[in-house]
Amino acid sequence: MFPMERILHGVMRFRMEVVPRRLGLYRELANGQRPQALFIACADSRVAPELITQADPGELFTCRNAGNIVPPYGQATGGVSAAIEYAVMALGVRDIVVCGHSDCGAMKGILHPEALAGMPTVRTWLNHAEVARRVVEANGPTVDKLQALVEENVLAQLDHLRTHPSVAAHLAAGDMTLHGWVYSLATSEVRAFDAEQHRFVPLGSTAVPAVSARRRPIAARRGDVRG
Template identity: 55%
Template sequence: MQDLVDGVKKFQRDAFPERSALFRRLAAGQNPQALFIACSDSRVVPELITQCEPGELFVIRNAGNIVPPYGPEPGGVSATIEYAVVALGVSDVVICGHSDCGAMTAIATDADLSAMPAVRRWLGYADAAKAINRAHGHTCVHNGVNAMVHDNVIAQLVNIRTHPCVALALSQGRLSLHGWVYDIGSGKVGAYDGDARRFVSLADHPHACASGSADARDGSP
């Protein structure tokens, strides 16, 4: 805990003064350009990966970068998505998975989660990805987990479309969806191309978009 306290002191002493003008602006409100949905994994830091300053990203982090489908009793993820799209008017939503994800490893390997019932229920929102992953018939655990990470990003992109605010914004052409997978060891990011239906290098294809060209026309998946 002392490390955290020392970090606060260092922030107040060094980092805050260097960005004092930025923080004065942020004290009056926020105008983030994107909603970034990432895993809670301590190795995944959205602002570091994207090199964004405070105020540029509206962030949701949870186990497995999961987006539950919209339902009659929306939870915190649903409420945050709605606020980002309706109140803040973000133009982009990024759902970002990552390598060596513990949540996806648990699903791909049928880990015993009986001691963590809440985790087990939460990961049920990745059942569609699990079914697709199983159908691939992977020959090794590593390939199965890696594919599960990618399949889950695609599944969550499907789930987020069930949210009325997202569906409306997509149909009106004022929102784009992005599916990324961050590789911790190399720093590389793969992006899902909705038209090609495959992941490509974000560095080589910076305009890759998961929502695809059809969404701007008619809101179709």
């Protein structure tokens, strides 16, 4: 079966088998949406937010792009900024997740820019992760820099998220929570950044960790631990 034939077969199976089992839900969603969270994830084909969270249609407002990037407010007026503003102001979302993942091609490109030759748009886009690269280069481990960069990038994008007026206003009011996650492709484990411990911990090991003000790069903490 050719790739598009497989996709078309999936569309027909969805309509004929899946929808009838939950017809009430789909009819309700036809009249509007009330998502529980904004989920900003990488566009990597191996990352499926609804599958990872086992969310029903209508529960996540998703925004996906190369490297789960959030440009600082005003630097790039585009789809990501518009999605954030709409989710917060129009849909009333009060939880936002930025989710990175292992083996991220975007992060590999930052570590090895020669791999991005001939892709000027990608290189420009990934400049929004430059702060994460510099933190890892200055403070990170001598091995597994990719994993360190994935984690630092999540925190960097959360910092950028705070520059968006719609987000900043609700954070100041105390009625919005930010979450930083990293998903493992190999194990399906999700680790969340715990601001109190200042590290990523397995989701479910404690109460749902939330991100508050950052104190220092987690890469620097790794350096302290290594001694």
